[in-house]
Structures are given as C-alpha cells and as structure tokens.
Amino acid sequence: MADGDISRREYAKLTALGGGVAALAGCMEFGGTDDPSDGESAAEIPPARMETAGFAAVRRFDNGNYKRMHTYRKRRAIETLLTDPEVQALVDDWIGSFEAYEVLTNHLETVSLQGPTSLRVDESGFPDGEQGEFEVTAENRQTVYGIVDRRRDQIVALEITEPQDISWTVTQSPYQMALGEAIHDAEAVQDAFGDMSEREWYPSWKGATGSYTGLADLPHGAGGTAVMHVKDDGELQIVSAFIDGSDPQQPEIIDVSILDRAVEYPPTELVETIEPAAESVLDAVPGVPTEQRPYYTANDGHHRIEAPDESFEQDEWAVEWERADAQGVTVGASYRDSPVFEAMNSPITYTGYYLPPREGRNTREWYFPDDDTVFSGDLLFWDLHSSDVGGPGLLGKLDFAARANVPSGFQLKTHYHSSAIGSESIDFHSGLRFGPYNYDLAYEFYADGTFTPIFRRTGPGFLTKFTQKVDENAETYGEGGSYEEPVVQHYVSTQAIDVTPGTEDGVAVELFDGDEWTAPETEFYLEGELGMIARFSNPDGSETIDIPLRDDLEIVVVRRDESEIGPGEYPAHRLSDAEADLYHPAQYVDDQPIQGERVVVWLLMIGAIDQAPYPSGLTNFVTTARLTLSGY
Structure with a gap:
C-alpha cells in the first residue's frame, strides 16, 4: 500500500484535514444543512429563485471571482452535499466516483456525484499474440444531483437516481496485452496482489508506441502509460505503469507503482471526514430539473448532450461548428455579417x-530546453483531443440573458476525457477512470462583440504518484541539505485561431506593450504581461480584433501554412508526421512576413496548478482569455 500502515479511512481524515480551508471548515462546521441564524429552511427557498436560476456566464463575475468559484466552491458544494445522511450512506459504499459542478445564478450552484458499489470484469486473460477483450460492469451505479445555496452552504434541491448496472468493453491490442502481462509480473504487483488471475481487473491505456506521451528522456511518440484497475477486498486500487516504447519490437516497462486511489480527495474518502446532519432533506426539498443539472451527467449517468444546429445565428453572431478528427470541435464565426475567424x-x-x-x-x-520533443520534467501528455479517446464532443449551448451591465450571450460547451471509453465516457462517469483528465473546453459569445475561450480542468491526474515522489525525494536531503521543490503539475491549453477581422485577404498586426504601439514585420512568440494588447485588423476597413494579454497568457503569431498544424482543414491535421514533430507552436516561428498576410494566432492559456490556493483534488482550475471586437 502506498500509504504505509495507516488505513484508508485514517488517511482520508489526515489528508482532508491537511487540505486547506475548505476541508477544515467541512470538518469543524458541518453537522446540519440549515443555518439557524436566518430562520429559513431549505424547503422555504422562494420558488422564483430556484425556477429562474440558470448557468452563470464568466462575465457575471468580477476580479477573477469566476475562477475562485471553481477553485473553492466546487469542493465546498460537494462537502455540503455529503452532509446529507442519505447521500453519505450511498457514497460511503462506492468503489469509485465522478463529480461535476457548475455555477448557477441567484447564488446557487449545481453538483452531481456518481459511482458504483462494485466492479465486475469478465476478461479473456492473456491470449498469446491475440487481441484481448474485457467486459467491465460498474454495479449499482447511481447519481446524486444537488443544488446548493452557496451563501448558506445549504442543500435546496436533492435527487438520487435508482441503481443500475452499466457495462462497456475494453479492447486491447496484442501489443498492449503483452505489456499487460509483463506489468502483472512486476515485483510491485506481485507483492501487492499476488496471483492476479484470482482478482478482477482491467487495463486502461493512454498510448504506447505511436502516442504523444513524453516520458523521462524519451521524445514524445516513444513513451507510454498504462493503468490497471484492480478490485482488492472490495476496494479499488490502481496499478500505474510507465513504458519505454522507443523500440516497438522490445518495449520496456520502466516503472510500476501501486496507488490506493487514482485521484486526490475523492468523495469516497472525503465522506469519511464529514459529520452527517441529523436528518436527510431528500423528502423535504424538490428534485433537480434536467436543465439545471451539470452537462457532464444525465439520467443514465452519461453526458447530457443537447448539441445546437451546426450553424445558427444569435446575439449578433453567426456561428458554424464541426467535429475535427484530432483537434476537437472547430468553430467559425462572424459578427454583424462580417467575418471574425474562419476557424478556431x-x-x-x-x-x-x-x-x-x-x-x-x-x-x-x-x-x-533543448528545443526538441524531449520534455524537461518526468511526464508530459500531448493531448491531441482525438475523438477516438474520450471526446471531444459538443455537449450543448447555454444561453445567457442580459443582466445588469453584462449583455446577452451564449456558451458552446465541449469536453475531453482522455482515454475514456467513447464520447459518452461511461467508464469515467462510473468513477473508474484514467486519472480525472476531465477538460472543459468552452467558448462564450456576447452581443457586444466579446468572445471568451475557457479552459477548465478537473482533478489532478497523476498527482498522487508525483506527490509521493516529492515527499520521498525531500527526505533524502536530510538536515542541513538543500531542496529545490519541483513543479508537480502544470497545464497549458492551446487555442489556435485563423483570424479574419472583416477580411479573408490578410490582416494588419500591431502590438501594444503598455506604452506604445508597434507593427511587427515577421512571425513572433511573446509572453504576455498585464497591459499588453495584440491587435489584428482589416487593412482596408474598420474591423479590429483585440486580445488583451496577461502574465498567464502567451501568444504565437505565424503565417498560415498548410504544412503546419493549425485550426482549419489543413492537410497537416491528418499527417501523423506533423503531429509527431510538433512539440510547441513557437517552433513554427521564423522570418515569414505577417503584415497583410493570413495569420494563425496561437493563444496559450497557462494553468499554474501549483499556485492554486486550495488542493487540486476536487477543485476545477480555470483559465480564460478574451477577444474584443470593434469597428464592426
């Protein structure tokens, strides 16, 4: 066991108590869902407040408060939901879990939790040189929907679905099966589980050879990772393996670890730290209407998908979207009948x-640092957002009414669950997942000509293993030694934009450094600072697109080149060599002229997880950008 001699329950209490303000407050203050000081019970929330609550737009919040909602409130809302004794009893029996959270208006937030009580696997073993198939069943999977009043930490709506068994098939190539057999023979696996033929287990792969995983000193395309879910005495444990696939004929397993959980602070452990309320509110409050549930759960525990028409007009915007084979959902847009971007x-x-x-x-x-495809850390995933592995899919369109000084608008919500089974991600939504790897990739359009790309990531992925490594390495320095703390985890979400500010013939490019405007002649890569602006305008018209920059944004501007990966229908989208050679958009920068040319703008949205004020296990990390139009 990764945590020594303490039990899972004891470990959950210790980690939650060490997990920051949210966890500490949960342990000290929870014990009921009503605040006796205001005299208003959950059942007495005004109906109009519930009925008119909708999903909240990013611009509804000032001063970064939208990000704070996801960083802090998600965990707090889940803790509030777990105070209900009916929810506690359910979650306490789960073998795994998946959680979703969205901010609503009217000081409300919507949460869903889902998980099964057990895992059943009917597998084909290790047939020599043949493909393997594993029939996996999440038994008695249920979903809890809740709406929480975030001013009072109070449950105002609650619903629990009936249990159901959900099954899916995991198919493994002969190559993967051979590696899986070697993983079973590893010393760590033998010590932890003994004869694996007597246990229920199944594998998940995030690539082997041909993937875009960077591992240690291996270039991407040569590293691979695998996870095996193992049922052990009624609980779920994880075998995490790293693979050197640089020689496809002789792949080598270079590390195998046993983890007692795939994610940090899962609800199945957090529930152990929370004192239940005296009575459940399940029969005292209304259920949660479908339109107020998170899109990442539906009645059957899958995604709720309500995709809009592939082209539509709303709030002065005309939008077209389509699925791209290896680059997510591609969006094109015009504003007031004039083009903004051909593809993004x-x-x-x-x-x-x-x-x-x-x-x-x-x-x-x-x-x-060597300006090639070898990563400076221990492990890097180049998630190319391929529809073959867990998405992405366009889940739906959220409409925002005009409120106060925020105009009306809408959001296109897309997603990516890396290495999940199919676009419905039924394994992830059963709590049996390859780390969280739940990326929300959304786009908000507003009637005043503002456009906001949003990246949200849920959960810490392989943080469990690397946190252990930090602790182990720190111990080796001893008294009087020095220790440089590594960055355990870091994200960069890229947006590629084929900008067309009122013209499809080429653009004028300007940069504002906070003091003066300049017009760069050739391609460039720039770190953002607060006060900087990148401007793209119509040389023969008034249309302009401004991108304000910050220190958590970088920008790459390159001439449109069909031999490079980009946002449109370039041939490079379908060329594996182009994907394998791409390690960072800045590598495309050379001396090509950009003034008066069609350009591709790469916007790099940086997620410094190690700087988050709360533990990342249950929180969403959010980063956004903004494009503003003028002269349209």
Missing part, C-alpha cells in the same frame, strides 16, 4: 508532471 479550435492540452523550477522561462524554454 483547441489542438493540444499539455499536462506536465514533475518539472524543474520555472525560473522565469517561457513555456517553450521551460518545457523543451
């Missing part, structure tokens, strides 16, 4: 683990 999508999310200290470097220099 999110080609890559970088998830890096155990990096050296950043020391002021930009992400290209920090991630790839």
